[in-house]
Amino acid sequence: MKIAIVNDMFMAAEALRRAVVTNTSHHVVWIAENGRDAVERCAADLPDLILMDLVMPEMDGVEATRRIMANTPCAILIVTASVDGNAAQVFEAMGCGALDAVNTPLLEMQGNAAGRAEFLAKLKTIEMLIRPRQAWSDQPKISRAHVLSAAGYQLVAIGASSGGPSALMTILATLPAGFPLPIVVIQHVDTQFAPELVAWLNLHTALDVRIAKPNARLEPGVVYVAARDEHLVLNAWGALSYDAQPHDSPYRPSVDVFFDSVQQHGRGRCIAILLTGMGRDGAEGLLHLRRDGHVTIAQDQATSAVYGMPRAAADLDAATHVVPLLDIAPLLMRCVEATAVMEKTQ
Secondary structure, eight states, X not given: OEEEEEOSOHHHHHHHHHHHTTSTTOEEEEEESSHHHHHHHHHHSOOSEEEEOSSOSSSOHHHHHHHHHHHSOXXXXXXXXXXXXXXXXXXXXXXXXXXXXXXXXXXXXTSOEETHHHHHHHHHHHHHHTSOOOOOTTSOOOOTTOOOOOOOEXXXXXXXXXXXXXXXXXXXXXXXXXXXXXXXXXXXXXXXXXXXXXXXXXXXXXXXXXXXXXXXXXXXXXXXXXXXXXXXXXXXXXXXXXXXXXXXOSSSSOHHHHHHHHHHHOSSEEEEEEOSBSSOTTHHXXXXXXXXXXXXXXXXXXXXXXXXXXXXXXXXXXXXXXXXGGGHHHHHHHHHHHHHHHHHHO
């Protein structure tokens, strides 16, 4: 990968450079000392991945991420001195399109970098995410005339990646406290700041946002957020579980794995939503759910911070609805209200 470093601290930039070049397939194409310089360098020489600091002079990492994703989009990994200490800025940057965040590796006296292994693991995952998308030509299409059944709903399942925290907040902030369905969220986010994501979302919604715990029974009006380095699934007893399989998935947790578990073990209809994100996780799972008559929704290109996962769903014709972000919560409410009216008339 062609990798750029954006950091105003020489020692931090050098620690990153040394860590990057331990993999001979990676090379550093340029180093910028602030966000403004990074925006300009991207316009002239776009890398595959940017390692973006948050706190810098001239322009911080959040604003630089926003401008780069708007003008010359590419993969961005937030690399900061303390992910936990900068959680609010981390989520803001992810809302602008950053993929993930990790603590900056530190140079030790002997020249090695403490925290290098965690950093390199992030690079490996991102490299898998930004590989060229495989062709979907061999995937069967579904007619737009597909008619959905009128049974009641069991849950709402939401998958998201880069740009997801902000999109999630927008949807959850619009739903009323009496929303009658449980909501399960699979957000590509590091487990170390999943609790901060839950706390941040709780500040912006009337719903009860919780970390998804093993054997949790789904309750109406509760939002369950996957928070382990394993796949969250709906099990045969209708409760939430974590599963290490499949080991070879670059996404942990995987949206596809959760969607497929809902298809296999769900006891009613599901409303599945695929939001902004890089890669294609969730697209095939969304297709499987549509084939079974569930309502499937994909965020549109204009409102996606990164139009990767929703695009993959659109290519598969996996979504019954492709809508702007601000229309997703009202669409959810219309689905729920239509079901309530139908049940009263039966």
